[in-house]
Amino acid sequence: MSDTTTSVAETVAQALAGVSVDDVRRRYWEQNEFVYLERWLPAPLVDRMVAEVNRVRPSINRNYIPRHKKGGSVSFYTLVEQAPTIVALYRAPAFIEFLAGLTGQRLQACPPGDPHSCALYYYTEPGDHIGFHFDTSYYRGARYTVLVGLVERSSSRLVCQLYKNDPSRAPVEVKLATHPGTFIFFNGDKLWHSITPLGEGEERVSLTLEYVTSQAMNPFLRVFSDLKDAFAYFGFAELVKGRLKRR
Numbered sequence: 001m002s003d004t005t006t007s008v009a010e011t012v013a014q015a016l017a018g019v020s021v022d023d024v025r026r027r028y029w030e031q032n033e034f035v036y037l038e039r040w041l042p043a044p045l046v047d048r049m050v051a052e053v054n055r056v057r058p059s060i061n062r063n064y065i066p067r068h069k070k071g072g073s074v075s076f077y078t079l080v081e082q083a084p085t086i087v088a089l090y091r092a093p094a095f096i097e098f099l100a101g102l103t104g105q106r107l108q109a110c111p112p113g114d115p116h117s118c119a120l121y122y123y124t125e126p127g128d129h130i131g132f133h134f135d136t137s138y139y140r141g142a143r144y145t146v147l148v149g150l151v152e153r154s155s156s157r158l159v160c161q162l163y164k165n166d167p168s169r170a171p172v173e174v175k176l177a178t179h180p181g182t183f184i185f186f187n188g189d190k191l192w193h194s195i196t197p198l199g200e201g202e203e204r205v206s207l208t209l210e211y212v213t214s215q216a217m218n219p220f221l222r223v224f225s226d227l228k229d230a231f232a233y234f235g236f237a238e239l240v241k242g243r244l245k246r247r
């Protein structure tokens with residue numbers, strides 16, 4: 001086991017010791033499979049991840065889809081090569097076990113050919129944002145998102161509409177700043193969410209980690225998912241890398 005893996009595992013254990021898992025699980029279910037812990041991950045871990053955020057900046061791919069999203073991203077393929085702390089958190093068994101315990105499902109990392117599985121999102125230019133969406137699962141089972149705040153020098157907010165898919169409940173809106181170390185976790189098919197536009201001279205960087213109940217995907221949805229990733233997120237070079245990794 002590498003030093004990075006060991007120290008991330010220790011930090012995760014330390015973070016978990018500071019929360020009541022039962023309480024987090026209760027809030028997760030009360031909020032229709034959505035929960036957040038403000039500034040939860042320990043500062044030394046966050047500092048190391050922020051150093052990796054800066055290291056991979058030359059690999060940022062910027063996208064603009066009129067009226068839906070504008071911003072930059074760095075895919076899993078780059079993080080695997082250059083961001084060992086971030087990847088160690090993504091794969092940390094105690095972390096995955098904690099998330100699985102919240103959902104009541106057996107969770108696993110996405111298969112290696114998925115550029116979204118663990119990725120950084122950079123909001124660096126005025127107006128960078130993403131409109132309301134679900135993190136829809138194209139896998140056969142459910143897909144869950146962890147969002148970790150890493151850089152927060154912005155007036156942007158993560159806006160979450162809870163109970164969007166539950167006709168028996170009135171919707172509830174939650175607006176969050178994603179401060180460094182803030183942890184947000186949700187079922188991608190249930191949380192309707194957006195990031196409001198970045199202001200002048202501001203910056204916001206977040207990490208997302210995706211977990212699935214099944215690594216299988218219908219082949220038609222695979223093509224759709226790949227094209228969406230190439231256009232909207234990581235570019236066509238990353239699409240080719242993903243296809244090669246799946247061989």
Ligand SMILES: [Fe+2]
Pocket residue numbers: 133134135193
């Ligand atoms: Fe999302």
